[in-house]
Amino acid sequence: MDTILYGDDSKALVRFDPRTKLFIFLSCGLTSMYTYSGIYILLFTGAICAVLALSGKPWTALKAFLLFSVALYVKEAVDRGGSPAPAVVLIVSVVTTLILYALPTILSILLIVQTTRISQFLSALSAMHLPVRVVIPIAVLFRFIPTVQDEWNGIRKAMAFRGISLSFGSVLRHPWRSIEYVLVPLLFSTVGVMEELAAAALARGMDIDVKRSSYEEMKLRAADYIAMAVFAVLAAVIILRVSTKGAAGL
Amino acid sequence: MAKKEINQTTQNDDKKMRTRDLIYAGAFGAVYIVLMLIVVLGTSAIPILYIVAPFTVGVVCATVYELCVLKVHKFGAALILGVLFALVACSGNILGMVLAIAAALAAELIIKAGNYKSRKMYLLSFLAFNLNMVCPYTMLYFHRDEFMARSVSFYGQEFADELAKYAVNGLAFIQIGLALAGAAIGVFIASKLINKHFEKANII
Incomplete structure (x- = not known):
């Protein structure tokens, strides 16, 4: 990775x-x-x-x-x-x-x-005494932006490989088709990553209500x-x- | 199969957001914001497309929103998405931020009216949610002269003149209309795509 x-x-x-x-x-x-x-x-x-x-x-x-x-x-x-x-x-x-x-x-x-x-981020935000419902979405948002970029680049490469262009003109000519070609693979792959992320977080005990200790000292x-x-x-x-x-x- | 049954029982038992749901909301927020930035930055060089951004973003991003709320099925998914949107898109514009969160809350209430079960209400709620795309423009409505003076020095006289042509009185209503129209088309695409792909793959 x-x-x-x-x-x-x-x-x-x-x-x-x-x-x-x-x-x-x-x-x-x-x-x-x-x-x-x-x-x-x-x-x-x-x-x-x-x-x-x-x-x-x-x-x-x-x-x-x-x-x-x-x-x-x-x-x-x-x-x-x-x-x-x-x-x-x-x-x-x-x-x-x-x-x-x-x-x-x-x-x-x-x-x-x-x-x-991400562990530094989580422990710093918890140190601000923010509730879990605020901390997790913000931390995941910043963690996920590079993942989305990565998937987006991969999809563009795959589309180019198949000879589908995503230039301004072709989007204008086939707007519905372009939306489908971008959204469906992007959502499928990101949903897969989300499920893995959620499973990893649950395995680390993010779901429990007690205060978590951390390896990172912030x-x-x-x-x-x-x-x-x-x-x-x-x-x-x-x-x-x-x-x-x-x-x-x- | 066993895994699916467990998921369904927890969904029925529990109306509160759990860690898993919070992670979904944050991650869909990232997808939504990246797509929105690609659409807005990709088109904002042309003044007329800058004005109709609520329409284009509504068309493209509806599917992401629908997948998020349909996957979580609880109070809070739309609200978290709205707050994350407001943080990124309207930072530095307090009024816009408050209005964007209000739009997300309205969407949440529409879903609640359908008791978190009605597919129609889920689809309908995006019409309210997409009104948040109008919020970054609030400055253009209420402080038009200041905004114009700024965009002269910001984008140059030519761009500002071009922009001023479209910044007519009542622009707010035009943009709200555009946002609703874009959301309607987006929801239509979303329901087609969800039926065609995501439901079959058991994602929602």
């Missing part, structure tokens, strides 16, 4: 607590509506990349940061350069905006999914507090500047 898919922190320099990673994810959600341009959003993404690098993914972090900086630069250049060809400008600005909008959130999800083992350390403070300040600055001065404030 590919361990990269399911969380591996053996190369981490600093082991951040899953709660810190969740905090980063939430702050990305709060700022994502404000992320159009400016130095602060570059700082914000830089901070996420730094955390990702410290958690053992330096190359992913570096690539993401370079991609983000290039997108930001291109967008600024296009905005200032006028529009000789409106269609090109429209396409370029939409693509760069998608990158600027989605990348911080995707990075924070990557941070949770790729550098956290404690908030100095690094966690520093990271949370940095993200709280950055998010507050971004939101305040935009809501007081408008878009021009950045």
